[in-house]
Amino acid sequence: MRAMTYDRYGDTDVLHLQDLPTPKVGPGQILVRATRASVNPVDWKVMAGGLDAMMNAHFPVVPGWDVAGVVEQVGPDTPEFAAGDRVASYARKMVVSGGTFAEYVMLPAEFATMIPDDVTDDVAAALPxxxxxxKRSIEALDLAAGDTVLIHAASGGVGYLACQLARRQGATVIGTASQASADKLRDIGVIPVTYGDGLTDRVREAAPDGVDAVADFVGGVLETTLAVLKDGGRHVSVADPAVTEHGGRWIWVRPDAAGLAELLRLVDAGELTLDIDRTFPLDQVAEAFRVSQAGEAKGKLVIDVTR
Incomplete structure (x- = not known):
């Protein structure tokens, strides 16, 4: 099978397309013929060795943790799926190895969920x-109707979805973003606040009594978080483990088929939207990583594994 791989840590120059054996399929596993995958900043951070202290890498590594495709084969005692099923998955495994930028991806069955008929593979791959x-971040904040929540990096891939999920909980949402993204946030009912110098004062203007909760999806904003958070408020970060020293929670997402199924249901119902910037063929993963690294993407970057 064709797969984008790297055989040592480094920058995009270590990526190369090669033929690898199709993965074997054991009990409780499914083999997915991938149609789409998507790029996340963690992909190129892992490629640079950023998780080496935490996760073993088995070279050559196939990067990528998001996938949509069609079940090609099921292993023994895997009644949940059959060949031909359209599925999506957050496919992170316990080691850095068999990722999703490949024609075939082996998954534990419990990682995968069915894609609704009207949801495209592009969207299904961009979502996990x-x-x-x-979803995990907003659930950890335990929001109630009437709460005010500050979301750092609200127009980014995670933040934009978190804003919508928080609004569904009945919360008032203040979102930090560039001035260029202000209208995008207003369109989903978010109060935009421009990031940069003076951020704390601008948040205080939007929420004079403070905020009940904060979700940080960018890092480097702990001072502002603590300055605007009410006594007893809740805060989480996916980017700054130092929040744990101040009563916050450091979030790491897990493969969660039931959670992904709920998100796909919301997308299918038109109650959750995400932006897709552009699609790259498999042999242009390096360029997709470069766009992600440079912060040039205006939405999710999708990989068309069939091209």
Whole structure:
């Protein structure tokens, strides 16, 4: 099978397309013929060795943790799926190895969920990591109707979804973003606040009594978080483990088929939207990583594994 791989840590120059054996399929596993995958910043951070202290890498590594495709084969005692089923998954495994930028991806069956008929493969592949991170973060904040929540990096892949999920909980949402993204946030009922110098004062203007909760999806904003958070308020971060020293929670998303199914249901119902910037063929993963690294993407970057 064709797969994008790297055989040592490094920058995009270590990526190369090669033929690898199709993965074997054991009990409780499914083999997915991938149609789409998507890029997340963690992909190129892992490629640079950023998780080496935490996770073993088995080279050559196939990067990628998001996938949509069609079940090609099921292993023994896997009644949940059959060949031909359209599925999506957040496919992070316990080691850095057999990722999703490949024609075939082996998954534990419990990682995968069916894609609703009217949801495209592009959207289904773009949703898992960002959507599940947003969902887990908002759930950890335990929002109630009437709460005010500050979301850092609100127009980014995770933040944009988190804003929508928080609004569904009845919360008032203040979102930090560039001035260029202000209208995008207003369109989903979010109060936009421009990030940069003076951020704390601008948040205080939007919420003079403070905020009940904060979700940080960018890092480097702990001072502002603590300055605007009410006594007893809740806060989480996916980017700054130092929040744990101040009563917050450091969020790491897990593969969660039931959670992904709920997100896909919301997308199918038109109650949750995400932006897709552009699609790259498999042999242009390096360029997709470059766009992600440079912060040039205006939405999710999708990989068309069939091209």
């Amino acid at each position: 990591l960002t959507g599940l991170t947003a």
